[in-house]
Amino acid sequence: MDVTDWLLESDPSVRWQVMRDLLDEPDDVVAAERSRVANEGSAARLLSLQTADGYWGGEAYGIDGDRRSVMWTLQSLRRLGVDPEAEAVRTAIDRVTAGVRFNEDDGGLPFFDGEVEACVNGGVLAASAYFGVLGEGAERMVGLLLDGQLDDGGWNCEPIEESRRSSFDSTLCVLEGLLAHEVASTAAGSAPDAALIDARHRGEEYLLERNLYRRKSTGGIVRERYENFIFPPYWVYDVLRSLDHFRAAGLVDGTAPDPRLAPAVDLLLEHRRDGGTWAAGDPWNGAVFFALDAAPGEPSPWNTLRARRVLRWARPDALDELLPPAE
Structure with a gap:
């Protein structure tokens, strides 16, 4: 079976993104398919x-590895592309806004006001932007993130007195949040925030200087797990997730792919399977409600979709090699 046809047999959350990102279907066709996501399938x-x-799993964040919480459920719903205006989604977000707090026993902040760690606030900021919860809480998180940017351009969830070296994991979490907030704020009619955009570009430069996975000092891979492509992503970094961010940022900025992405694209192509699919990665340890992707090692609709849309943007000639011959 043609890979695109195979993807279109997947969950509606996959189908609508295939229609938008790989097939350029008309907006009304894409919207019609997307409208099914809140009412059918995984979402x-x-x-x-x-x-x-307002909770999932009784926790705002949950212990490390456990993704049965508000934080990771909202991240999954965002990546599935559920329509934020769907009735069931608005009900869910209203419940979170009214009832969920971080560290409730200690009188913590409401969920969409964020927390203190950069990686947590990056994720909450992305969720607040996606689900339309823009306000003082989002601005608070933006301020903390801009103040917490390190001299090398990235971020680290460790306190600055413990580490002045950025983390790939934390940096990507923050970049996703800043980009989502920039897009949502602009769509809402706000003028572009020059300081936020500059911080995002500096953070992206931190990763680009390292080709998205290499040590700046030696050129070797920073961590082997960066080649483990998992969906939905957790707080952990991987090259496919990073490439997907750079694609989204490039479309927002109207810029061509940076040449320094080439080694990461080559790495992505090394993981391509016969038949033009990508395999599911090994999930991060911890409990989930149910799997959103294929079993580890099996053909992954999510990794295949994300890899193909990255290639369509960054290396279309490589994608052409995966297409079936014209009749």
Whole structure:
């Protein structure tokens, strides 16, 4: 079967993104398919698991590895591309806004006001932008993130007195949040925030200087797990997730792919399987409500979709090699 046809047999959350990112279907066709996401398939199942107090799994964030929480459920719903205006989604977000707090026993902040760690605030900022919860909480997080940017351009969730060296993991979490906030704020009619855009570009430069996975000092891979492409991403970094961010940022900025992305694209192509698919990675240890991707090592609709849209942007000649011959 043609890979695109195979992808179109997947969950509606995959299908609508294939239609938008790989097939350039008309907006109304894409919107019609996207409207199904909140009511069918994986996203609908996740929405149904929320309790009346606004929580998933009884936690705002959860212990490390456990993705049955508000934080990671909202991240999954965002990556599935659920329509934020769908009735079931608005109900869920209203519940979170009214009832969920970080560190509730200590009188913590409401969920969409964020926390203190950069990687957490990057994720919450991305969720607040996607689900339209823009306000003082989002601005608070932006301020903390801009103040916490390190001299090398990136971020680290460790306190600055403990580390002045950036982390790939933390930096990408923050970049995703800043980009999402920039896009949502502009769509809402706000003028572009020059300081935010500059901080994002500096953070992206930190990764570009290292070709998205290499040590600046030796050129060797920073961590082997950067080649483990998982969906949905957790706080951990991987090259495919990073390339997907750079694609999104390039489309926003109207810029061509930076030549320094080439080694990461080559690495992505090394993981291509016969038949033009990419395999599912080994999930980060921890509990989930249910798997959103294929079993590890099996053909992954999500990794295949994301890899193909990255190639369509960064290396279309490589994507052409994956297409079936014309009749």
